[in-house]
Amino acid sequence: MSGTTDTAETGFQPRRRGLTRRQKRKVSRGVQYAVFVAAVIAFAVTADWGRLQNQFAQPDIAKQMFPDVITLALKNTVLYTVTGFAVGLVLGIALALMRLSSVGPYRWVAGVYIEIFRGLPALLIFIFIGVAVPLAFPGTEIVGGTYGKAAIALGLVGAAYMAETFRAGIQAVPKGQMEAGRSLGFSPARAMVSIIIPQAFRIILPPLTNEFVQLFKDSSLVLLLGVTLEERELSKFGRDLASTTANSTPILVAGLCYLLVTIPLGFVVRRLESKAREAVK
Amino acid sequence: MSSSAEIRIRDLHKSFGDNQVLRGIDLEIGQGEVVCVIGPSGSGKSTLLRCVNLLEEPTEGQVFVGGTEVTDPDVDIDAVRRRIGMVFQQFNLFPHLTVTENLTLPQRRVLKRNKAKAAAIAAENLRRVGLAEKMDAYPSSLSGGQQQRVAIARALAMGPEVMLFDEPTSALDPELVGDVLAVMRMLADEGMTMMVVTHEMTFAREVADRVVFMDGGVVVEEGTPDRVIADPRHERTRHFLSRLLDPAMAEVEEEISGRVGGGE
Numbered sequence: 001m002s003g004t005t006d007t008a009e010t011g012f013q014p015r016r017r018g019l020t021r022r023q024k025r026k027v028s029r030g031v032q033y034a035v036f037v038a039a040v041i042a043f044a045v046t047a048d049w050g051r052l053q054n055q056f057a058q059p060d061i062a063k064q065m066f067p068d069v070i071t072l073a074l075k076n077t078v079l080y081t082v083t084g085f086a087v088g089l090v091l092g093i094a095l096a097l098m099r100l101s102s103v104g105p106y107r108w109v110a111g112v113y114i115e116i117f118r119g120l121p122a123l124l125i126f127i128f129i130g131v132a133v134p135l136a137f138p139g140t141e142i143v144g145g146t147y148g149k150a151a152i153a154l155g156l157v158g159a160a161y162m163a164e165t166f167r168a169g170i171q172a173v174p175k176g177q178m179e180a181g182r183s184l185g186f187s188p189a190r191a192m193v194s195i196i197i198p199q200a201f202r203i204i205l206p207p208l209t210n211e212f213v214q215l216f217k218d219s220s221l222v223l224l225l226g227v228t229l230e231e232r233e234l235s236k237f238g239r240d241l242a243s244t245t246a247n248s249t250p251i252l253v254a255g256l257c258y259l260l261v262t263i264p265l266g267f268v269v270r271r272l273e274s275k276a277r278e279a280v281k
Numbered sequence: 282m283s284s285s286a287e288i289r290i291r292d293l294h295k296s297f298g299d300n301q302v303l304r305g306i307d308l309e310i311g312q313g314e315v316v317c318v319i320g321p322s323g324s325g326k327s328t329l330l331r332c333v334n335l336l337e338e339p340t341e342g343q344v345f346v347g348g349t350e351v352t353d354p355d356v357d358i359d360a361v362r363r364r365i366g367m368v369f370q371q372f373n374l375f376p377h378l379t380v381t382e383n384l385t386l387p388q389r390r391v392l393k394r395n396k397a398k399a400a401a402i403a404a405e406n407l408r409r410v411g412l413a414e415k416m417d418a419y420p421s422s423l424s425g426g427q428q429q430r431v432a433i434a435r436a437l438a439m440g441p442e443v444m445l446f447d448e449p450t451s452a453l454d455p456e457l458v459g460d461v462l463a464v465m466r467m468l469a470d471e472g473m474t475m476m477v478v479t480h481e482m483t484f485a486r487e488v489a490d491r492v493v494f495m496d497g498g499v500v501v502e503e504g505t506p507d508r509v510i511a512d513p514r515h516e517r518t519r520h521f522l523s524r525l526l527d528p529a530m531a532e533v534e535e536e537i538s539g540r541v542g543g544g545e
Contacts, residue, residue, distance in 0.1 A: 174371075174373075176369060176371050176373040177373060177375065179336055179369070179373065180367075180369065180373035180374075180375070180432075181387075182336065182359075182362065183334055183336060183362055183365070183366075183367035184362070184363075184367075184387040184391060184435070184436070184439060185359050185360070185362045185363035185387065185391040185392075185439065186359070186387065186390065186391055187359050190390060190391075194386060194390050195375055195386075198377050199375075199376065199377050202377060
């Protein structure tokens, strides 16, 4: 009801009190801008810029972090993530296939695993791998030391999510594909490997990339495993340096290093998603 | 029971839950014979076809293909299926592979042919269906008729003794039907044993050796195309054919309960 076209109605109420809808929208918009500008000004005026710069952006300290923050910390972060992702991927596919199995106990085991590990904080799993396992099984040595432990912990965390992603992807492949494969003489397992999984993989590439980003961030928990200087990743590296220099610049630099990877990856995901949408059309 | 029967179906029953789709089918198809199965939707004709290569598991009865009992619980079904080519209404090409790869992947994985041999056989069969120049294309870039011809070539590349066609032209635009039927006619002329579920009466009349009319999960009548299509004995067959050949003349009618046998 705009009030301008319906002459009969406006005839009965020639002068409405207050503002029209359009005017109200304008005022509301104006207020929102005003609040934003006021907040920015308040922050700019009240913030102690010198102190902030001193605390977060000291060029000397930042410079001192290079090249180790890249060649050591970022490299380790990527290494932990990639190995953890690989473990999670293999375990996740296995769990997804178990979930879709015709054998009841496999379905139950996979279901229980997924429910448990999706519900637990990643932090708890790292503590479990780092502390509880060595105590429970003294003398056992996990292959690869910290790297092996990190891969297992991240893999356990990631597998639960990846299993659900894979299951959805496998179920998204049309039923006719399996029928075509079977009628050509493929066994169910071989049809799954040669025909269904390659197609499912295309469908789930965007969500899988998101899970990679998630693990990339969760790799910061490796510090709970007790790492040597050479095994430090970005978060531990930044925190150590922050405490020795009593300054927060290393935290900021470490944070930027994460974004250096996650922002381009996010861009890639959006590209893949729009490509996948086009392919469906 | 002729010894040359390539496909032999005996007292076949199939139910989905309470829904009895097939109620005792007996059918023999000789070597080199082309049999068209026609009938209204829900008559069970697609289910019958899918029972022949066990895509549907029969509830009761036996199916033999080339002397092997398909319905034997201990049969190596994958080995049997290698001898039975199947063409689907929806083509079911592998969309992530090129046309050539669609033909070579099953040969290599299932028949263990080497790369060169699989590629040669793929090229030969693409040439047979008239699509040699599309060998590097992806299925999504082909028309429906081309996709279906690739699907036929894919089945042929496995060297089947029998070909099953499940409404191969039903998903096609009318002007694309001819190319697919031409390929099927060529196969028939070459002596392939074929079982075809179809609504294409012209094809049935000209190419089939025998036409089987199904309704309500049973074979109502069968015989030469001239007999069944031109001079049907049963009222149900006449009714179906008149609706199919002249759909504009159909009249609004009461549903006769129990006449139509349920979903396919």
